[in-house]
Amino acid sequence: MPQILPVLLGGDANVYGMARSFYETCGVRSLAVCRRALPALACSRLVRVAAQDPAFAQDTVFTATLLGLAAQHPGKTRLLVPCADGYTRLLARHADALRGAYRFACPPPEAVEALSDKQRFAAACRAAGLRTPQTVVFCPGGAVPDLPFGWPIIVKPADSDAWARCRFHGKRKVYLAGDAAALRAVLDAVCRSSYCGAMLLQEYIPGPDTRLGVVNAYCARDGSVPWLVQGQPLLQERTPEGTGNYAAVMVEPARQDTALLDTLRGLLQAAGWRGYANFDLKYDRSGTPVLFELNPRPGRASFYCDAAGAPLARPLVEDLLCCGPVTPPKLRPAVWHTAPWCVVRRHCPSRLLLHRAALLRRRGRASAHLLAAGEGAPRRIWFVMRQCGYARKLQGQRQRLEKG
Structure with a gap:
């Protein structure tokens, strides 16, 4: 090589x-x-x-x-x-x-x-037979239109890249607005920021974090999509700035949604996609997957694939360096987390899933995202301080909520 x-x-x-x-x-x-x-x-x-x-x-x-x-x-x-x-x-x-x-x-x-734009992504999903949330596109500063769905609603930016570049107090990846007053407070804050794009007012799909799903895919040079890995989120980030990102993900080979993965494969092939793609979704009360978005890159929690025996680097190396076929992933049960495990244990809404994840952790099948075995003492010290700071931040947030 x-x-x-x-x-x-x-x-x-x-x-x-x-x-x-x-x-x-x-x-x-x-x-x-x-x-x-x-x-x-x-x-x-x-x-x-x-x-x-x-x-x-x-x-x-x-x-x-x-x-x-x-x-x-x-x-x-x-x-x-x-x-x-x-x-x-x-x-x-x-x-x-x-x-x-x-x-x-x-x-x-x-x-x-075609697939990064939220509206065009929804159209592509409909053509593939996939459901997406009902969505209203809104430009901050105008009158809020009548919504075809009830409260609460999800509020998030239409332009993720522009959103990543702006900074303002109270900024989150997504917001959950319980009523019109809460929605107006979010939109007023956005209007005062440097973000100039549209906002999406979206149907809320009820259910705990454990109804969420995440899929990473790699599309090869020949147009095939041989590599897809689905993860089961256990918990989303609990800090305000981390809302919408995953704090812990479990992978179980027997629980890969093969029908969903086959449909996503067809969607990517129809679009002529190449390289990595990352899907976020949630299962509704009927068990139907509802697709939220496609990210044109590996997802932020994608190291869950490595933890489960499907390294992210491998399809890229096989496809671009070896110029051969990409090996479909052979998964093993594993759990990935970026939050301290004590936070996952305290806040995971499913005791059953947490029990399965804890068994994997005791068997050495857990991976803490930000600390690899090859790191030295300075990184290990940084990691311990980061984990302690995470726990302190949550404690302070909980105290503020109790006082408020």
């Missing part, structure tokens, strides 16, 4: 998970390139931030930075992996300029726009 250099586009926990997958699968360390590196990459031996530039998302800076980085590492096979929505869009636009310097799997621009 040629000498590999993974170059990961992003600066968050998703990048750490991908770097960990390359390290544990291929024994190689990665480089990260991003606008801003987040604490998730601190003190790591597995990934080094090669460049961070606030202007990196600009087209000319994007290509110049990556071409310059490639020139610094001759003699290596450079694999380029986008780990955030905006970077996938940039790579799709500039694929021709970068193809001589890197190997990568990326959907064409028209496919990215």
Whole structure:
């Protein structure tokens, strides 16, 4: 196998998970390139931030930075992996300029726009026979229209990439508004921020976190989709800024929804997708999966695949380096978590699922996301402090709610 250099586009926990997958699968360390590196990459031996530039998302800076980085590492096979929505869009636009310097799997621009846009994604799901929540598109500042569904409702941005770049007090990935007053408070906060896109007012699918589902897929160069892995979330993040992200995911081979996976495979093939895709969904009261969105990248919790014996790096290496068929995943039961296990144990809404996850953990089949075995003492100290800070943040949040 040629000498590999993974170059990961992003600066968050998703990048750490991908770097960990390359390290544990291929024994190689990665480089990260991003606008801003987040604490998730601190003190790591597995990934080094090669460049961070606030202007990196600009087209000319994007290509110049990556071409310059490639020139610094001759003699290596450079694999380029986008780990955030905006970077996938940039790579799709500039694929021709970068193809001589890197190997990568990326959907064409028209496919990215077709499935990343929430409304067009809903249309593609309907054509495939999949359900999505009823949705109203709303531009903040105007009068809230009559909604064809009842309260509570989900409120989230239509433009995920623009949302990721803005900062304001009370910002969350998604909001749950219980009435018109709560909705107006959210929209007023958005109007005061730098976000200029539309907001989605969406039907709420009731049920606990354990009715959620997550699927990661890899689409090969030949158009096939041989690699799909479904995870069972045990809990969503409990901190305000983490709402909408998964805190713990379990994988059980016997509980893969094969009918759903086959339908998602057909949806991706019809769109001409290439590379990674990540789906978020929830099962309604009748047991029907309701698709929320497709992310044009590996999901932030995607290291659950590695924990279950299906490394994220493997299909990329088989497809782009070995130029052979991608091996379908052979799964083993496992549990992945980014929150401290004491938080998962306290807040998981299903005692049955928690019991199964705890058995896996006792058997050594658990993986804490942000600490790989190859890390040194500085990273381990950072990790312990991060876990303690997470627990303290939840304690403070609970106290504020009790006083309020």
